[in-house]
Amino acid sequence: MSKVVARIGISLDGYITGPDSGAEHPLGIGGERIHNWVYGLRAFREMLGQKGGTEGQDNDVVAEWVARSGAVVMGHGMFISGEVPWGDEPPFHMPVYVVTHHPRETVVKEGGTSFHFVTEGPEHALALAREAAGDKGVSLAGGANLIQQFIRAGLLDELLLHVVPVLTTAGTGCTAGTTPTPPSWNARSPPTPGPNSPRRVGCWSSRGTTGRRRAWRAYGSGTR
Template sequence: MTLVTAEMSISLDGYFAGPRSDETDWTKSPEALGFFRITRWVVNAQSWRERMGYAGGEQSVNSDLAAELTARNGAYVMGRRMADGGEGPWGEEPPFHGPVFVVTHRERETRHCQGGTSFTYVTDGLESAIAQAREAANGKNVLISGGGTTVQQAIAAGQVDELVLHIAPVLLGEGQRLLDNLGVSTGHGRELTPERVVHTQDVTHLVYRVGKAASLFLDDRGSGDGEA
């Protein structure tokens, strides 16, 4: 069964990057510095480096898990800022090797790259992009790969079946927080079911099944007078 998954690395205090920046050299911005720190675990993983066409890396639990999670994906959804930002670094053979659907307000023809990656620019909304990705995934999962705002929008729209968080043991103190703006109103919450925990020295990997928004209520605090 095709699942729509969202996967992000975050700091212990919940940030997926430093404060947003539109600097020309993004790699030197506070935004990038935060992002580089929390994704260090995967950059050091041998499976990720092989996928990117880089040498070296560590064969580790982190590397095995990164390879396992990637193998599940048949199609991808991402925001336009991520797609545009990655166009140069990813080169002629981006690391997705499958169809990518880019949520955007600006039209652009589908871009076909080496290695089987294609970028289709979807202008009629996130839900349309996810629907197209489901159809293209051939029974595998659809990964909402970022950025963080796109993940937030997908959770708020109730489109995410599984949330995978890679929590780096660092406090950034400021930046862009992932688990904000999730469309859950006052007096409600969105219940998650833990399915898997993998802990290493570099990062803790958490996999949750995402439930529907539900009303919150006061428990009885042991008095026997609260709601069941």
């Protein structure tokens, strides 16, 4: 079965966007600072149809994520915020399943991206994405509310946080309210690839004998 993975940038104070995120400010006010590290990477530029870019450990992380993903699930808010900035050739290049309460015909874009609007809930969207992904994984793109729903429902297998050394002081949190008790964390930090690289905290889950109860652990990489 396809593994479900969420990989997102997050500030030191726990936000994945700046304040007042929405159609006018998709990443929130000042939220682009959380993602600046990725914009110049070769793998990310290739997603946008651009040439050049830097290589190294950060680039390898993004390239590996692209290679292992066969379909995407995202929330309605993320789609609305990104529809215009993504333009005619969005950076996904694979089927995207949008969890929404608003029925809409499939939108086919250039470069292999197609947006499918699913009104039957996250589990149904995931089932469709898994079928489309085949042997590859499913990328959970966000936003925060949908990630929280996946964690609560026991649907998320892996969460990789790119912890960026900035403070937003407000914005959209990622995992608040997802578990009744704090998860148990274990961390290790390989050498940092560069002074501007984020520290990475990867979380993975394991099913136990109690059904969908999950045990969460973590590893870290990047700067201390």
